[in-house]
Amino acid sequence: MGFTEIFVATHDAALKRAGLLDAGSAPAANGGPDGHAVRIEGVSDFEIEQLGDLAGTAVHAGGADYELTMVDVASDSLLAVPPAMVRALADLLSYETEGEGNVLEDVAEQWAAQDDMPFGAAQARTYVEQLARLAAGLDDAERTGLYVWSA
Numbered sequence: 001m002g003f004t005e006i007f008v009a010t011h012d013a014a015l016k017r018a019g020l021l022d023a024g025s026a027p028a029a030n031g032g033p034d035g036h037a038v039r040i041e042g043v044s045d046f047e048i049e050q051l052g053d054l055a056g057t058a059v060h061a062g063g064a065d066y067e068l069t070m071v072d073v074a075s076d077s078l079l080a081v082p083p084a085m086v087r088a089l090a091d092l093l094s095y096e097t098e099g100e101g102n103v104l105e106d107v108a109e110q111w112a113a114q115d116d117m118p119f120g121a122a123q124a125r126t127y128v129e130q131l132a133r134l135a136a137g138l139d140d141a142e143r144t145g146l147y148v149w150s151a
Helices: 011-023 045-058 083-091 103-112 121-136
Strands: 003-009 037-041 069-072 075-080 145-150
Touching: 003 011, 003 045, 003 121, 011 069, 011 075, 011 145, 037 121, 045 083, 045 103, 045 121, 045 145, 083 121, 083 145, 103 121
Parallel strands: none
Antiparallel strands: 003 037, 003 145, 069 075, 075 145
């Protein structure tokens, strides 16, 4: 299995980035200087949807549509993160519960425990926090969205 990249972009920029990724020429995103992309080895868009479901449940927004959607017929590898999932991920950074511990850590542990996940809870926590920060940093004024490209 290849990798999945989750990134912040405008619609046009997302299509361009997907084209580069499809061609195998985009730079590695993990830990990039702009902080606008996260590359996760060994997962697909399905695991990202699982994370959305877990995040939604954790912030008491379960039952919303967390299914990634096709962006453009020109690229079947580029998907958009629905607004409900963006909100749930962003909420993980600030969601407070009474005596239930750290919600972000709980979600990361649950995600890492899913079948065939290629990493443990510690790495999952890093990924979940990075994705939550991407979601929280979206700017409506700049018309940016959260996109998923999966090999």
